[in-house]
Amino acid sequence: MIIVGVGGGIAAYKACSLVRHFTEAGHDVRVIPTESALKFVGAATFEALSGNPVQTGVFESVPEVPHVRLGQEADLVVIAPATADLMARAAQGRADDLLTGTLLTARCPVVFAPAMHTEMWEHPATRANVATLRERGATVIEPASGRLTGKDTGAGRLPEPEEIGLLADLLLENPAALPRDLEGRRVVISAGGTKEALDPVRYLTNRSSGKQGYALARLAAQRGADVTLVAGNTVGLAAPSGVHVVRIASALDLRSAMTEHAADADLVIMAAAVADYRPAEVATTKLKKGSDGRSEQLESITMIENPDVLAGLVDARARGDLRPETVIVGFAAETGDDGGSVLDYGRAKLRRKGCDLLVLNAVGDGRAFEVDENSGWLLGADGNETALPLGSKTAMAGRILDAAVERVAAAGTGAAR
Ligand SMILES: Cc1cc2nc3c(=O)[nH]c(=O)nc-3n(C[C@H](O)[C@H](O)[C@H](O)COP(=O)(O)O)c2cc1C
Numbered sequence: 001m002i003i004v005g006v007g008g009g010i011a012a013y014k015a016c017s018l019v020r021h022f023t024e025a026g027h028d029v030r031v032i033p034t035e036s037a038l039k040f041v042g043a044a045t046f047e048a049l050s051g052n053p054v055q056t057g058v059f060e061s062v063p064e065v066p067h068v069r070l071g072q073e074a075d076l077v078v079i080a081p082a083t084a085d086l087m088a089r090a091a092q093g094r095a096d097d098l099l100t101g102t103l104l105t106a107r108c109p110v111v112f113a114p115a116m117h118t119e120m121w122e123h124p125a126t127r128a129n130v131a132t133l134r135e136r137g138a139t140v141i142e143p144a145s146g147r148l149t150g151k152d153t154g155a156g157r158l159p160e161p162e163e164i165g166l167l168a169d170l171l172l173e174n175p176a177a178l179p180r181d182l183e184g185r186r187v188v189i190s191a192g193g194t195k196e197a198l199d200p201v202r203y204l205t206n207r208s209s210g211k212q213g214y215a216l217a218r219l220a221a222q223r224g225a226d227v228t229l230v231a232g233n234t235v236g237l238a239a240p241s242g243v244h245v246v247r248i249a250s251a252l253d254l255r256s257a258m259t260e261h262a263a264d265a266d267l268v269i270m271a272a273a274v275a276d277y278r279p280a281e282v283a284t285t286k287l288k289k290g291s292d293g294r295s296e297q298l299e300s301i302t303m304i305e306n307p308d309v310l311a312g313l314v315d316a317r318a319r320g321d322l323r324p325e326t327v328i329v330g331f332a333a334e335t336g337d338d339g340g341s342v343l344d345y346g347r348a349k350l351r352r353k354g355c356d357l358l359v360l361n362a363v364g365d366g367r368a369f370e371v372d373e374n375s376g377w378l379l380g381a382d383g384n385e386t387a388l389p390l391g392s393k394t395a396m397a398g399r400i401l402d403a404a405v406e407r408v409a410a411a412g413t414g415a416a417r
Pocket residue numbers: 006007008009010011034035036037081082083084085086087115116117120149
């Protein structure tokens with residue numbers, strides 16, 4: 001059974017979509033709002049969506065002792081939105097309503113999705129409460145930045161329900177999936193395909209959706225890192241919460257953004273699909289068809305090679321433009337052929353690029369690109385090779401980060417990456 005706790009914030013309405021997310025996946029859901037939450041969304045809405053009764057106090061349905069029973073029976077508790085007040089009460093171990101009482105009896109993973117004004121989020125009292133809750137094993141999701149109540153914007157916005165649902169699903173599968181092991185680390189990740197302009201209306205791109213890079217950025221931020229996501233062409237993905245997004249178009253843009261942001265990074269992950277070639281010339285006016293209905297320029301586009309951004313970052317590290325301990329992770333999408341298997345090509349690529357880890361995906365037959373699942377291998381420059389079983393791109397991001405974090409920690413001690 002999943003408990004969705006709802007605090008009295010303006011974002012309480014988003015809890016409705018979260019309840020839907022869980023019921024549609026087949027879970028039994030109990031909604032426990034606070035008294036204040038019911039000023040924003042009525043009990044009837046939560047009862048209808050969850051199919052279960054809703055109460056806020058400990059003196060209702062007393063013979064069933066709900067303040068003890070619900071927590072004991074829960075597989076997961078997700079509180080969205082978690083108000084400043086609710087986190088303060090939880091951090092103090094209070095049990096003055098059904099939700100806080102439930103938090104004291106729950107032994108399952110507990111997720112707080114905070115939502116409040118930036119000033120409240122940054123206040124030392126809230127920071128201390130968040131730290132206490134995390135120390136005790138709860139997951140406190142990094143809030144998003146954006147429009148808050150009224151006209152102001154800043155950090156403290158509730159992440160979209162899909163994102164909370166995704167992180168909650170991950171914790172349901174593996175309660176240890178979001179350790180704070182990247183706290184104090186700078187992580188720079190590229191994602192998506194590049195766009196190579198041909199003229200003002202046309203460009204060449206590739207089938208990369210950006211989903212794997214976005215999943216990596218999302219998890220790295222939730223594991224405590226300060227994350228910059230250099231994003232190219234993606235399939236309309238929402239920016240992950242707590243991540244600084246830098247938009248780029250071409251491979252040359254990508255190279256400058258990565259060089260700039262990677263300079264002080266602990267970990268750099270090149271998940272973007274960079275075009276190998278770009279049109280030699282970019283027309284300033286639209287390339288038009290002649291009176292015969294044909295365009296010589298469009299029929300014979302001359303292409304020139306793009307820089308190898310990943311190998312360039314490895315060289316920059318060797319030159320001292322990046323910190324020597326920066327761990328660099330590359331991606332390779334390969335197909336096997338008569339010349340060798342996917343693994344053969346992956347190993348050769350790892351040697352050629354000189355990065356510390358290579359995520360190797362077998363592509364073709366609808367695999368890897370644009371879909372939500374992925375599989376492959378993790379090849380380490382140290383000779384370690386791990387198979388990545390077929391799973392969600394989020395689950396794969398977790399595995400990649402586990403291996404990268406190990407190397408980041410080792411690099412900090414001067415050991416071999
Ligand atoms: C319109 C309105 C919006 C509010 N939004 C938030 C919010 O987003 N986050 C927050 O921490 N408190 C917010 N508050 C304040 C809380 O409602 C207040 O602290 C309340 O005591 C929280 O109770 P609870 O934590 O038991 O739900 C808001 C209050 C009002 C009137």
